[in-house]
Structures are given as C-alpha cells and as structure tokens.
Amino acid sequence: MKSLNVGLIGYQFMGRAHSNAWRQVDKFFSLPVKPVLHTICGRDAQRVEAAARQLGWQKTATRWQDVVSDPEIDIIDISTANDTHAEIAIAAAKAGKSILCEKPLARNVREAEAMLAAVKKAGVVHMICHNYRRIPAIAQAKKMIAAGDLGRIFHYRARYLQDWIVDPDFPLVWRLQGKLAGSGAHGDINAHIIDLGRHLVGELVEVCGHLETFIKERPLPGSKGRKGRVTVDDAAVTLGRFKNGALCNLEASRFALGRKNHLQLEINGSKGSLVFDLEDMNRLKFFDNADPSDRQGYRDILVTEPVHPYAGAWWPPGHILGYEHTFVHTVFDFLKAVAKGRPVEPSFAEGLQNQRVLAAIEKSSTTRRWVKIPR
C-alpha cells in the first residue's frame, strides 16, 4: 500500500490532537493509503524532540521551511498560531504538498484569498480543519436537514462559550494579540459556529454584529508586572440572515464563567427542530412535528449506531466517542481525497467564505450597521 509522509507544524494543543488522529486513523478506518508520522516541527529543539518521542513522530525540525521543502513529505499539517498559516500554506502549495490547515484559515480576508489562490494554482488538495463538522451527531443532522426532515428552516441559534480569560491577570498570550491571532473569541470560536451554520443551513448573506473587549490591558508573558494592550475581542454577538431566509443568532465569548467549551446549537424548521450540545456530543435531539400530538416531544437519538456517520468504524452501539475522534474523522476524509487527488470539504474556499463572514461582522461592529457578505 502506498505511504503518505506527513509533516506536522506545531506540537502543542492542536499538534497533539492531530498527532493522535494521524496515529489512529488507519487502525480504525480502511484507507487506500498509509499515513506515516514523518516529521514534527517546532521552534524549540529540545521541546520538539520530546514531543516527537511522546507523540510518535520519526523526525524533528525547528524550521517549517525545511519541512515544506523536504521532497519526502507529501502532506503539510498546519497546527500553528494564526499568523503563520498563510506563509506556510502558500509555501507548501508551491512545493506541491497536500495541505490540512487549522482554523481560522488566516488572520484576514486578504491572507485567506492568497492562500486559496496558491492552492488553486498549484492544484493541490486543501482542507481547513473544522473538525466539528465530523462529529457523528452533526453529520447526522446534516443528513436529516438534506433529507428535508426539518422542512423550511427558520432559525439557526448557536453559542460557543468559554471562561479561560475572565481573570484580568491572565497573560497576554498570542490568542489575545491581534497581529498574531487576527481576532479573539471571534476568529477562534465564533468561526466554528459560523462554519457549522453555513454547513447545516446555507450561505449567510448579511450580518449585524458587536465585538467587545472587557479587559483592555493584561500582563505581558514573562515580564514582571508590565502590561500590554489587548488587541482582540473577548466576546462577539451576531445577528444574521441566510440566503434561504432563515435567521441566525450567534454568541461567542471567553467570559462566560463556568462554561469551559460549551457549544450548543438549535435549528428550527417547519417540520421539526434539532438540538446539539457538545458536552453531550453522542446525542442529537430531534423534535418531529409529525409525531402524534399525545406523544410529542424531543426524541433523544444516541448517534452510535453503525448506520450513523463514522460511528460504525469504532465500537459497538452505545460505546461513546469524544473530542479526539472528530480529528480522526477529519484526517480520514482528507486522506481519502489526497489518495484520489480529489477535492474535500471544507476546502480553503470554505475557509475564505468563513473569513468573509468574520470580516463582515467586524465591519458591522465598527460601522454600527448591517453588512452584506461578498461571495
């Protein structure tokens, strides 16, 4: 069987999640190719060596340029901070590599456009890692909506809440610096619920949003008490309208005490409703208006049957899946596409459209007006 050598850039949170996915995928899913954990890259030689040993990579590198130009590497996996995505992806495309890139695709629309142009020009396979699309319950929701089970969609309502920076003494890490992150809760977690809305309901045509920064200054990492300015949002609220007439209502915040990684969504249609909660991610709640009125109510679908998307590759029904499996499913679909030289969703084109939505919400927040989303 043909092997595909993977070069992973970044070894912390997403680096660990992606390493696990590359390691697991062919143990559970049948693939026409075998992924090889070839090289892992990080700037600190000692730490990247330790990461390679722990995560199962054959080689290490301290410069991403060396990984991208290595003729042995077939796939570049970009799991670094947002300021590096465009430069690495454009170089990887020029070198003819297939690319999996973490979200948000870039810091802004201009970078995302350049990334899409580069992968199109090079004719390489490209994918943005919106892993939540591949939660079995979300994939099942997509199937049900496509089959018309919800009828005409009226509402998409979603919230993605965390609380890790409520403490004003939390340091000014890269995620809180505009020049490194692009935006705050907006590009980090609002991007996920925007992507899920576009995936499940359709294209957004216009938005009205507000971004807020509650804590304006924070301690600089490693400095004794010196503070720097926070240059991203802490929270974002959005109203929107989809092309099919449905309404969109989003809330993303890093200031929701008690909420660690709380992603909930509800979709209401003319025939039924769906509810999903990431903290109970093996379940999908479905209200079917066709049920007899004396027994109506939300039914609780345990999405672990072999007929459910991805679930059959794992364990017997009822043996639940978790966060890490969403990355395994993502690299499974990505590898199938690479093996066949075919496109895969969500591509960089989807990443760019998400970026346009993010930018339109930012513009609305500054101009205090509704903003149309270009396509």
Ligand SMILES: NC(=O)c1ccc[n+]([C@@H]2O[C@H](COP(=O)([O-])OP(=O)(O)OC[C@H]3O[C@@H](n4cnc5c(N)ncnc54)[C@H](O)[C@@H]3O)[C@@H](O)[C@H]2O)c1
């Ligand atoms: N799909 C998801 O659900 C999800 C979740 C978390 C983060 N992310 C995204 O993944 C990316 C990484 O986030 P994270 O949480 O892993 O951050 P992190 O801070 O934990 O890790 C960032 C990594 O980038 C590396 N890095 C930064 N600049 C580099 C450079 N020039 N060369 C080599 N390595 C470099 C760091 O060494 C580190 O390994 C971000 O784009 C983030 O938005 C996605």
